[in-house]
Amino acid sequence: MRILLPDDTELELPEGASALDAARAIGPRLAEQAVLARVDGEPRDLRLPLPDGARLQLLTTRDREDPDALAVLRHSSAHLLAEAVRRLHPGVKVAIGPPIDSGFYYDFEFPEPIHESDLEAIEAEIRREIAEGRRWERQEITADEARSRFAHEGETYKVELVDTAEGEISLYTQGDFTDLCRGPHLQDATPIQAITLTGLAGAYWRGDERNTQLTRIYGTAFFTQEDLDAHLARLEDARARDHRRLGPQLDLVHLSDASPGSPFWHPKGMVLWNTLEDLRRVENGRRGYLEVKTPLIYDRTVWETSGHWEKFRENMYLVAGEGEEPHAGLKPMNCPGHMLLFGSQLRSYRDLPLRYAESSTLHRNELAGTLHGLLRVRHVTQDDAHIFCTRQQIEDEIFGCLDYVAFLYDLFGMSARFELSTRPDDKLGTDEEWDFTEGALRSALERRGLDYFEGVGEGAFYGPKIDLHMTDVLGRAWQMGTIQLDAQMPARFGLTYMGADNAEHVPYVIHRALLGSLERFLGILIEHYAGAFPLWLAPVQLTVLPVGEGHREAARALAERVRAAGYRVEVDERDETLGRRIRDTELAKVPYAVVWGDRESDESLAVRVRGEGQATMSLDDLLSRLRDETPAVLAS
RNA sequence: GCCGACGUAGCUCAGCUGGUAGAGCACAUCACUCGUAAUGAUGGGGUCCCCGGUUCGAGUCCGGGCGUCGGCUCCA
Numbered sequence: 001m002r003i004l005l006p007d008d009t010e011l012e013l014p015e016g017a018s019a020l021d022a023a024r025a026i027g028p029r030l031a032e033q034a035v036l037a038r039v040d041g042e043p044r045d046l047r048l049p050l051p052d053g054a055r056l057q058l059l060t061t062r063d064r065e066d067p068d069a070l071a072v073l074r075h076s077s078a079h080l081l082a083e084a085v086r087r088l089h090p091g092v093k094v095a096i097g098p099p100i101d102s103g104f105y106y107d108f109e110f111p112e113p114i115h116e117s118d119l120e121a122i123e124a125e126i127r128r129e130i131a132e133g134r135r136w137e138r139q140e141i142t143a144d145e146a147r148s149r150f151a152h153e154g155e156t157y158k159v160e161l162v163d164t165a166e167g168e169i170s171l172y173t174q175g176d177f178t179d180l181c182r183g184p185h186l187q188d189a190t191p192i193q194a195i196t197l198t199g200l201a202g203a204y205w206r207g208d209e210r211n212t213q214l215t216r217i218y219g220t221a222f223f224t225q226e227d228l229d230a231h232l233a234r235l236e237d238a239r240a241r242d243h244r245r246l247g248p249q250l251d252l253v254h255l256s257d258a259s260p261g262s263p264f265w266h267p268k269g270m271v272l273w274n275t276l277e278d279l280r281r282v283e284n285g286r287r288g289y290l291e292v293k294t295p296l297i298y299d300r301t302v303w304e305t306s307g308h309w310e311k312f313r314e315n316m317y318l319v320a321g322e323g324e325e326p327h328a329g330l331k332p333m334n335c336p337g338h339m340l341l342f343g344s345q346l347r348s349y350r351d352l353p354l355r356y357a358e359s360s361t362l363h364r365n366e367l368a369g370t371l372h373g374l375l376r377v378r379h380v381t382q383d384d385a386h387i388f389c390t391r392q393q394i395e396d397e398i399f400g401c402l403d404y405v406a407f408l409y410d411l412f413g414m415s416a417r418f419e420l421s422t423r424p425d426d427k428l429g430t431d432e433e434w435d436f437t438e439g440a441l442r443s444a445l446e447r448r449g450l451d452y453f454e455g456v457g458e459g460a461f462y463g464p465k466i467d468l469h470m471t472d473v474l475g476r477a478w479q480m481g482t483i484q485l486d487a488q489m490p491a492r493f494g495l496t497y498m499g500a501d502n503a504e505h506v507p508y509v510i511h512r513a514l515l516g517s518l519e520r521f522l523g524i525l526i527e528h529y530a531g532a533f534p535l536w537l538a539p540v541q542l543t544v545l546p547v548g549e550g551h552r553e554a555a556r557a558l559a560e561r562v563r564a565a566g567y568r569v570e571v572d573e574r575d576e577t578l579g580r581r582i583r584d585t586e587l588a589k590v591p592y593a594v595v596w597g598d599r600e601s602d603e604s605l606a607v608r609v610r611g612e613g614q615a616t617m618s619l620d621d622l623l624s625r626l627r628d629e630t631p632a633v634l635a636s
Numbered sequence: 637g638c639c640g641a642c643g644u645a646g647c648u649c650a651g652c653u654g655g656u657a658g659a660g661c662a663c664a665u666c667a668c669u670c671g672u673a674a675u676g677a678u679g680g681g682g683u684c685c686c687c688g689g690u691u692c693g694a695g696u697c698c699g700g701g702c703g704u705c706g707g708c709u710c711c712a
Contacts, residue, residue, distance in 0.1 A: 105707095116641060201707030202639025209709045213638060216707070244705095248647080257685080257703050312712055333712060367637050367710065368703085376711085460712075479711080511712090548669045575669080583673035597671060608672065 001052035020046040023058050033060035035186050036072045043068040045184035047138050061191045064223035074099035076136065076186040077195055077221040078106045083177035084125035089114065095157040095205060095214050102475065103220025107203055110215055119197045119217065126195060134174040134189040143169050146180060157205065194228035195221040238473040243526035244373040250531050250588065253374065261371045261378030263519060268539035271568065272522055275537055276515065280359060280383045282633055287404060289357040289385055294337025296361065299328050305492055306336045317363045330363045335511060338386040339493040347497040352507065353389035353397055360384065374523030375478055381518040387510040394485065397510055398444035401483045405468065405514045406448065411631055414528055416468035416480055418450050421458035428461055428488050437485050438464045462488035473527045480516040532589040532610065535629040543585045544571045547578055547597030555596045565623050582608070
């Protein structure tokens with residue numbers, strides 16, 4: 001048979017030859033360094049036979065940044081971890097141990113709980129294994145053989161995995177550890193030049209909290225120590241721009257035990273907040289939204305109508321008098337308020353689409369363990385809106401939301417991942433209905449030219465949705481904006497409009513929050529800019545620094561001239577050295593600093609530009625520069 | 637909510653096998669009035685997260701609670 005190599009040359013091999021055979025045919029060094037085959041673009045174990053005519057690429061220890069090469073390295077590392085744990089903790093049961101983006105983990109059920117301090121010994125044992133040498137052997141067996149083998153060993157999780165496995169069953173053995181595993185794996189452990197265990201966590205078997213909680217050990221591995229060091233250095237850098245550190249450091253916001261999950265916004269943080277609010281309000285006006293304000297507390301009957309009383313009561317803050325049953329609840333979302341508002345008058349098809357916007361405080365009693373800085377809070381503020389429309393208007397309205405969302409994220413230079421979530425198992429409504437609604441969302445996405453991936457079965461029970469996701473500095477994904485189509489809530493609230501046919505119809509409603517929660521958006525924004533906000537967002541846009549005591553008055557006058565042009569200006573006339581005040585301005589990440597002394601005049605200013613160093617320019621030049629950096633939507 | 641770790645001055649942290657708590661930064665006062673990333677001196681500042689227990693004695697040991705951090709689950 002023939003296979004095709006990356007340089008388009010052909011290699012003639014005997015029938016049934018593996019990628020490793022191919023490597024040997026090319027050169028012994030390649031065979032030795034090979035870690036993984038890529039066959040027609042797909043990663044494949046080196047030991048597996050190649051199909052005739054396959055396009056083969058061999059990944060070696062030199063492909064140390066290739067995601068597939070790293071994945072196989074880490075997958076084999078996870079097996080070494082399991083081997084070490086079984087030796088050190090007899091009676092442990094092994095579950096699963098895959099590679100992940102940042103490393104690998106393995107889940108175990110320990111007979112006795114283990115602690116973080118136990119990791120050191122496990123890591124030492126792994127190093128010992130590597131020093132001693134480990135080779136992986138692959139073996140294919142039937143499901144029955146696998147089942148009886150793992151049942152005999154008492155590995156109940158493996159038995160369960162065999163029962164649900166599809167296709168052929170394979171085993172990989174290294175040292176005295178044999179694991180049920182699809183592969184691929186390294187030939188031997190020598191490519192694992194840097195490995196470390198990074199943490200311990202609880203994790204439910206198969207991700208279901210009704211199952212037993214296993215102990216998950218996390219680790220990471222690289223082809224070189226240098227790569228591991230770089231990885232750890234990147235993590236350290238990321239922590240420096242973590243919004244939980246920068247928020248208090250830049251005097252923007254803090255959190256307190258006095259009200260967990262509820263940020264205290266400082267004056268400088270409020271500048272950011274209000275800028276987002278201005279942006280939202282101005283742009284809503286342009287795009288045909290109508291601002292409304294609805295109550296924070298509603299009678300429980302409203303929550304019973306909406307279904308929240310039944311479904312989300314545990315996460316709601318309920319209101320009760322002394323010794324009473326709760327009779328009301330704080331709103332965890334705005335929908336019911338907007339439904340009631342729509343229903344308060346007779347509506348005509350001529351009124352539609354009707355777009356109600358409200359940026360309101362919401363309270364959600366999130367589980368204690370889920371709170372996370374500004375990214376997961378109990379006090380939530382959504383840039384919310386509800387669009388009431390007819391069936392025919394859905395696609396255009398979704399398109400409008402997507403256009404709006406693209407406009408907003410572009411403004412911040414951020415790119416979100418779009419996910420289309422389709423019908424879940426417990427959906428309401430017919431398949432025909434879902435075909436239509438999903439189709440409307442899909443064609444709006446395509447018409448706007450947006451790339452998206454599909455979350456099959458991830459939709460809400462009342463309709464499909466489009467979510468935006470972004471990652472924080474540590475690579476964790478967070479849901480930002482959401483656009484949800486709802487064909488159920490209006491009916492629950494008995495909402496109708498009079499159609500052109502003089503008959504009542506139930507409107508559709510689109511729930512949409514584009515930034516998502518302002519708290520979360522600001523958290524991501526702080527990390528996105530590492531606190532160095534563009535001029536138009538910066539809490540202080542310009543600091544004037546008088547050189548000496550005698551320059552203070554002139555500095556104040558200059559500040560006043562810039563302030564009059566509409567900018568946020570401060571004069572730092574503290575009794576500190578100039579060097580010190582420049583340093584503080586720099587650390588506060590103020591975009592512009594102007595030093596004012598004997599040599600300066602409106603015609604010739606000493607301007608320090610953040611990230612660029614010093615420049616000399618006139619006041620007029622400076623002001624026009626400031627103007628250029630303000631987006632049109634916010635230029636008043 | 638679950639698993640693991642942590643909680644000491646406004647912040648970052650030290651405090652050994654239990655013996656009356658410390659540094660740097662920040663803050664205040666004084667001197668200096670300064671030309672592009674830290675002037676110097678002096679001083680004030682603590683419910684060692686909370687409650688209970690062991691002990692002659694607890695920041696330190698034990699139990700419970702709260703909060704934070706890393707995960708899991710959840711997220712209208």
